[in-house]
Amino acid sequence: MAKAKTAYVCADCGAEHSKWQGQCIECGVWNTLSEFVVQPAVKSAGAARSSSGYAGAAAGAPKITPLTSVALTAEMRTLTGISELDRVLGGGLVDGSVVLIGGDPGIGKSTLLLQMLGKLGEQLPSVYVTGEESLGQVAARAQRLDLPLGPLHALAETCIERILEQAVASRPRVLVIDSIQTIWTELLTAAPGSVSQVRESAAKLTRFAKETGTSVFLVGHVTKEGGIAGPRVLEHMVDAVLYFEGESGSRFRVLRAFKNRFGAVNELGVFAMSEKGLREVPNPSAIFLSAHSGPTSGSAVMVTREGTRPLLVEVQALVDQSSLGNPRRVALGLEQNRLAMLLAVLHRHGGVAAYDQDVFVNVVGGIRVQETAADLPVLLAVLSSLRDRPLPEKAVAFGEVGLSGEIRPVPNGEERLKEAAHHGFQRAIVPKANAPKKGRVGDMEVVGVERLSQAIDATR
Ligand code: TYD
Ligand code: MG
Numbered sequence: 001m002a003k004a005k006t007a008y009v010c011a012d013c014g015a016e017h018s019k020w021q022g023q024c025i026e027c028g029v030w031n032t033l034s035e036f037v038v039q040p041a042v043k044s045a046g047a048a049r050s051s052s053g054y055a056g057a058a059a060g061a062p063k064i065t066p067l068t069s070v071a072l073t074a075e076m077r078t079l080t081g082i083s084e085l086d087r088v089l090g091g092g093l094v095d096g097s098v099v100l101i102g103g104d105p106g107i108g109k110s111t112l113l114l115q116m117l118g119k120l121g122e123q124l125p126s127v128y129v130t131g132e133e134s135l136g137q138v139a140a141r142a143q144r145l146d147l148p149l150g151p152l153h154a155l156a157e158t159c160i161e162r163i164l165e166q167a168v169a170s171r172p173r174v175l176v177i178d179s180i181q182t183i184w185t186e187l188l189t190a191a192p193g194s195v196s197q198v199r200e201s202a203a204k205l206t207r208f209a210k211e212t213g214t215s216v217f218l219v220g221h222v223t224k225e226g227g228i229a230g231p232r233v234l235e236h237m238v239d240a241v242l243y244f245e246g247e248s249g250s251r252f253r254v255l256r257a258f259k260n261r262f263g264a265v266n267e268l269g270v271f272a273m274s275e276k277g278l279r280e281v282p283n284p285s286a287i288f289l290s291a292h293s294g295p296t297s298g299s300a301v302m303v304t305r306e307g308t309r310p311l312l313v314e315v316q317a318l319v320d321q322s323s324l325g326n327p328r329r330v331a332l333g334l335e336q337n338r339l340a341m342l343l344a345v346l347h348r349h350g351g352v353a354a355y356d357q358d359v360f361v362n363v364v365g366g367i368r369v370q371e372t373a374a375d376l377p378v379l380l381a382v383l384s385s386l387r388d389r390p391l392p393e394k395a396v397a398f399g400e401v402g403l404s405g406e407i408r409p410v411p412n413g414e415e416r417l418k419e420a421a422h423h424g425f426q427r428a429i430v431p432k433a434n435a436p437k438k439g440r441v442g443d444m445e446v447v448g449v450e451r452l453s454q455a456i457d458a459t460r
Pocket of ligand 2: 109110111132178
């Protein structure tokens with residue numbers, strides 16, 4: 001056997017280097033290189049090629065083919081029976097797909113996957129590989145969740161070679177690996193959870209999925225920064241990356257597609273954790289509002305449209321005199337840089353200074369809002385807290401704020417307005433281009449604004 005070579009792999013971008021150095025040449029991040037044993041190339045061309053997820057090529061050399069002569073086969077999908085999960089997967093589980101599910105510890109990843117296997121039941125034979133819990137714990141959980149125990153099969157094993165041996169023998173259609181950070185391969189001496197182990201094990205599982213048509217779910221731990229631990233390449237290798245989000249205090253959980261080769265990204269599935277496991281929330285539009293007894297300063301309600309559904313979400317801001325030379329800007333559920341930009345726009349075009357104030361902004365319910373439609377409600381909440389003056393009662397807002405103080409329209413304005421009217425809101429402050437000509441939607445008055453100053457006036 002040829003001698004194994006050593007390489008140094010960046011945990012961030014997956015670039016390989018021949019010697020250790022402090023900074024990755026590819027992505028420029030510091031201290032991310034770790035040692036990795038490169039296996040000598042396998043002789044069989046088919047096996048080597050299939051490592052790039054390219055199965056079935058062993059029979060002959062690949063040829064350049066016009067796409068018109070490629071037989072189109074629709075991917076085979078199976079509904080999991082959990083419709084919020086199916087929605088995030090893009091309409092059901094695709095045969096031979098590899099799905100990575102990330103999330104904080106205790107958020108419910110294991111619970112969701114076990115419930116899914118229970119629902120799939122006899123329809124698709126499955127194996128739940130547990131590297132963290134004992135078989136007894138898995139069985140006890142399945143029983144507590146009232147799942148049919150008959151079709152559930154589990155394996156307590158962390159060595160990838162032995163897992164695949166068992167999987168080849170029992171031919172499941174769905175394989176769950178809980179979690180990828182506990183899995184290791186005999187080929188490497190690095191500790192389980194290290195970059196090289198995670199990468200190599202995931203590559204083997206991906207190959208297995210593509211070659212056998214088995215759907216594989218990988219549970220991934222997240223780092224403090226919120227990314228999935230292990231190399232970024234993990235996200236490149238798999239077909240879909242789903243994140244499970246939620247606030248520890250809240251029972252609501254949001255499953256979000258961050259990448260999906262078979263469906264739309266940013267699609268949301270909403271669940272509630274109960275004593276009987278995760279329950280679906282098929283109509284989640286108003287669960288992210290907190291129940292205030294009266295008008296409260298620093299609170300604004302927005303209509304976001306993540307995925308294909310409008311959601312009413314409350315944004316809270318607290319603005320307080322800062323004792324620091326460098327006041328704090330903290331954004332939870334929003335992008336930090338966006339908040340800094342919005343505060344600059346507020347100063348320059350709204351004439352409101354916040355440079356000597358600490359600013360905290362939070363999206364209620366632990367949900368993360370990524371779209372720019374949050375700009376206007378965030379600014380209104382900040383302003384309301386700064387002036388200690390509540391926004392008008394039963395008011396919603398959405399709109400993107402530009403650097404020159406203009407309020408830009410956002411997609412699907414009409415649908416958002418309808419949702420707000422449907423929930424009894426009486427006033428909407430929105431970009432002019434999103435406002436209907438007659439200035440009303442149902443019983444709700446719609447104020448269209450073009451500049452930040454107009455939006456501020458509309459809250460009086
Ligand atoms: P779990 O699925 O173990 O989380 P993860 O695999 O993401 O680490 O979720 C466990 C949490 O969910 C735990 O804090 C207990 C809670 N839980 C319930 O509230 N009800 C239930 O029926 C179950 C199974 C768990
Ligand atoms: Mg778990």
